Amino acid sequence: MTETPANTALWPAPHASGAVTATVHVPGSKSVTNRALVLAALAAEPGWLRRPLRSRDTLLMASALRTMGVGIEEGVGPDGSGEAWRVIPSGLRGPATVDVGNAGTVMRFLPPVAALADGPIRFDGDPRSYERPLNGVIDALRVLGARIDDTTVGAPGALPLTVHGGGALEGGRVEIDASSSSQFVSALLLSGPRFNQGVEVRHVGGALPSMPHIRMTVDMLRAIGAQVDEPESGGEPNVWRVTPGALLGRDLTVEPDLSNAQPFLAAALVTGGTVTIPDWPTRTTQPGDALRQIFTEMGGSCELTEQGLVFTGSGSIHGIDVDLGEVGELTPGIAAVAALADSPSTLRGVAHLRLHETDRLAALTKEINELGGDVTETADGLHIRPRRLHGGIFHTYDDHRMATAGAIIGLAVKDVQIENVATTAKTLPDFPELWTGMLGN
Template sequence: MTDPARAVVEDPWPAPRARGPVEATVTLPGSKSLTNRALVLAAVADGPSVVRRALRSRDTTLMAAALTALGASVDTSGEDWRVTPGDLAGDAAVDCGLAGTVMRFVPPVAGLSSGTIAFDGDPHMRQRPVGEVLGALRALGIDVTGEALPFTVRGTGSVPGGTVVVDASASSQFISALLLAGARYDRGVDVRHDGKPVPSLPHIDMTVAMLREHGVEVDDADANRWAVAPGPVRAVDHLIEPDLSNAAPFLALAAVSGGTLTVRDWPRHTTQAGDALRGILAAMGCAVDLGDAGLTVTGPDRLQGVDLDLHDVGELAPAVAALCALADGPSHLRGIAHIRGHETDRLAALATELGRLGADVTEHPDGLELRPAALHGGVFRTYADHRMAHAGVVVGAAVDGVLVEDVATTAKTFPDFAGAWAALLG
């Protein structure tokens, strides 16, 4: 993690303060998780397809560029992105940026190429875990050099596939990465997890559901085992849902201001982890209603503390932790040791930055404990992590003088987040 004690902070953004109840309706960009899975499946499919309402953000444009480098054609000129599979031939370089999905989902596809594919990314990215995926690819018959970024995949045009055992306790993306390309392997892929419980299981459910939409046979009947049968990946058009995890700071704004906010087009049924916000906000005292207009949240007079296991929805932890720091009762967020391996060590970062603003917070190996305290203004550092920026602006909506460092890091999944947020607060 970047040194939290460094003195120089360039152009911190004054987080707007909510001076009264915020009343608004917002339309969110598309889901990054759905967009990048749809792009990978489209690139290995048996014909052209369209990803409708694709999220246009740094993570997704990096994915489009990576798949283009491997030989697919990804036309991102419009709202709907057109993908045509191509000959996975020739050498290429892939920039992962800060996108875990690019670093983990693209190497299994690169194994199908007949070239040497070099992977690298931002300096922060070199600390994120990927070794389990690379080791699994070797076991499946792919030539891989390296254990972390930068690394190289040398393809021979086909992958034997078969059974592989991984420890996915650090990230569910390890499983999804192997499943997405697995149908194109000669024997498919049979992935067994051996280790502590897999975090963020809804993301694996999302992967399995999308594979089945493409006509891929997936057996997930047994716990900790996912088997993809070999065969074609049918070309299918996808309509991308709004990114429900990106709804967290907006719905939190209703919670901290006592206002009412509606997120349009909230799906009735979804595999997105962000759907858990409905139950979390209700537990904190909000009124939550899912109707034809979308999801509407009205904040309470006083936010209640909560005791939550966020193991399956760890990406929501930063925004939820910010709410807990503003609650009238104690809170305990558990089951999220794995978010130490996200864009930054989010537990350490949240404890440091919330504590810097006066929060009474204790960092535990797998979570955070927060008690009521009077918060004050100051610089909230983000460590190049978009979810940390979300936490900072939520606190800033309730506390005067909060300055969020590098708010532009939110472009990872939400272009012009700062503009959208400022517009809501006038």
């Protein structure tokens, strides 16, 4: 399969000469875009997806669905209001080969879809994708009636694998351990309305990370006509039920990716400036919304206005003791800010980050410490004692959030060079241009 090209080029992270004042238009949410693509592909009628994110992960999802027979037309929405994708459901079919890259949403959300296809669907991806856990989805699909071959190459319970679609899936009840990724739960819920018996997913493992992403899945299912019972609406703890039924074609507008707004908000905090993010939603299930509280505790202030979210740094950065279990993807950016604070920080509840695009806890520890920092890993997170940092190379490990974390540090520390900043294209296209534009460079 296609691998991400090796890119060892070094990008000089811009150093801020003063307080940043900028308005940054953040592209759409990857999490919303990829869930919306899956749901639209499974709907009973065509639908529109407005302001979709165009990034490596979302283009991989769109390409995969097209390979399986779904029509996705890119153009302008029916009212001429900007870019939109029209998704035209059709009979899912194989044989086909899906390139997941290193996108967790693609490798986990699409095997249940493939079980509904006529014919075999093979899944493969970047070398790192072979190391990311998939057993929760594979084992569950087998219980629900799917036939999956994951033993011909590599270790069982991981990529590469082939789903032998039979045109339908019986569905029913299944127990899974989703403590390594909430995407295991979302993957089964998204396709659940198309299973003959629907699906009942019961989580039986340890702490379930990234709950906002499961809430996002539930909200989006309900928005297109699915009936979902879940713990937060009075249901049984750690149990989600989706009733079988048709999904409606909808006209959906994708919110800005609030997690990708993180480095820009951090810029205001680090430089004592003000950054405005237009179109910040007043209500959202995106984990990035937690930044309003977290970065306020670390020394900033924010206000939702007609212009968007206006975030202002005070000129001081304070350490924080915080459980990030529900918002683990924010950890790299928070760690970068914490390394520049005036007091220690403890980031907890994120042991699962060792299984993300890279082992984020080990990577953050190594890279910050090589710039002169004092970071130690704990059983479930990081302890960060601020020290005077110096320039150097900040490696990314093909991880987009490592790249943006390095850029945050570079605002305050001269001569930081980011290795392979191009990896930000995974979810945030044109990051270098957005970053230098924010600084007025």
